[in-house]
Amino acid sequence: MDMQFSADQIAFRDEVRAFLDGHLSPRLRLGARMTPTVFAEPDIGREWQQILYQRGWFGYCWPQGYGGTGWTPVQRYIFDKECALAHAPELPALSLKLLGPVLHRFGNEQQKQHYLPRILSGEHYWCQGFSEPSAGSDLANLKTRAVLDGDRWIVNGSKLWTTHAHFADHMFCLVRTNPEVKAQAGVSFLLIDMKQPGIEVRPIRNIAGDHEVNAVFLDNVVVPAGDMVGEEGQGWTIAKFLLENERGGSCHAPVLLAQLAELRREAADASDGEGAPLIGDRSFAAALARVEFEAQALEVTELRILAEIAQGRPPGPQTSLVKLIASNLRQQISSLGLRVFGYAGLQLQQQRPLYGDGAPQPVHSAAAMAAAPSYLNNRAWTIFGGSNEVQRTIIARTVLGL
Known part of the structure; x- marks a missing residue:
């Protein structure tokens, strides 16, 4: 492969650098450098998101349509690299780099129209409900259960190590909808409104004293049937797609x-x-x-x-x-x-x-x-x-x- 940037790519890099010089304040740079955790504190993270949103660059890893820039993989890499060199705050990767691509690939039109613009604007702040007390590295062992009741799912169970659940108003979540089939085949992918009865978030402080992760308990939580992404039982396929983006998309x-x-x-x-x-x-x-x-x-x-x-x-x-x-x-x-x-x-x-x-x-x-x-x-x-x-x-x- 050619490791040299083309003239157009160099011009794009210079455009990104100029934008960062003009819009990334010393306060945001210092805040990013002084954040010891993986995720940015909400004050600087959301401020930086709004700056990029106004420029039309927040959806930089999305295809065109629904607010995406349609940048090439090389352009996305250039943008990430220049932001890192300039000490820009981390962006909310759970919604931007994980859920967004999932909705583009597996979501229906109604889900795209509703959720994608709200991710871009910052109206929705998402957390990820995957790990559980008995299902960490072995996600197929998850026990959180969702039962269909008419046109809604009733969810019971718990999630662990849920990053920024104490800030989030929504969660994308793996649940077991069919316990009678092979473990991976009985998993589905739900979008859950966190601002409803039945959801309890308990803080977990790590050895550094930071509160970044949580335990989340779901007690008869209601999810409209229209908030299942993909088909019932397709959650494992969606999760593998998401995890490939998490591990290699950044x-x-x-x-x-x-x-x-x-x-x-x-x-x-x-x-x-x-x-x-x-x-x-x-x-x-x-x-x-x-x-x-x-x-x-x-x-x-x-x-x-x-x-x-x-x-x-x-x-x-x-x-x-x-x-x-x-x-x-x-x-x-x-x-x-x-x-x-x-x-x-x-x-x-x-x-x-x-x-x-x-x-x-x-x-x-x-x-x-x-x-x-x-x-x-x-x-x-x-x-x-x-x-x-x-x-x-x-x-x-x-x-x-x-």
Whole structure:
């Protein structure tokens, strides 16, 4: 494949850079840099969404129609990369990059007309109801039950590790509609209004003190029959499509390379303990270079996947390879961050957010204050979205043929 951008692609990159320079405020950039969790805090995330929505760019990973830009896979990658380099807040990926493509592929016209514009405008904020207490990596074991009652489904069960459920007004959810057939064949995909009786959201605070995930309990929750996406029993097929987008539809390498560039700048100012810059320490420099090389190799792999998508082929099982490598690299980068900041990086502020007028005062610097919570939050990368063990199994079976 040709790894050089064309003149049109370079012009598009310059257009994106100019837009970011003019619309991405220092407050948003700082907020993004000081967010230790996967998702942006709603204040900066929604503000950035509105800026892109007004420009017509929020649906950048959607086809044309229903507000999508119709950008090519390379254009989407350029946009992701420039946003990462500029420290833009993360966008609400659950609705934008997961549910949106599902509705485009499997939704009926009424669902597209109703839900897609509300995702773009920010009127709806979505969470994902997949994992359960007994169904994490093994989603086929899910127990949440939906029973048809006339023209509505009655849902009972619970979901676990539900990101941003405490902010969400809607949930896309896997439920069991037929317990008599093979596990995967009895699963369906429902769209659930969270603002109704019978739904309880309980917070789960992680070891860094962040409240990003929740337990959700559903007690006789009502879902109109028209809010089932696809056919009954098609949920497993839809979930596989969604998870391929989750694992391979995102561009991990640009974010990782931006983090490494920031870490290199911090290391130039940090001491090696003997009065010299840490960046000159051979051991540290070698470790940093090794991670940079791996991140660059990951970027080439992601570009190869994009080239496949551009030819009309699905992302495929190689997305598991991307998820596996990216998760490990995030943990390595956050470990190097603790090494850069030393004792100052061990501070663990419980107050959130770490930016703005009410932010806690750092012991050393703002970047050092974010080091420990980032490290602790990144431990989850090798678990959520399919654990490393699950990804290795997928790679062994579908890529290596073992």
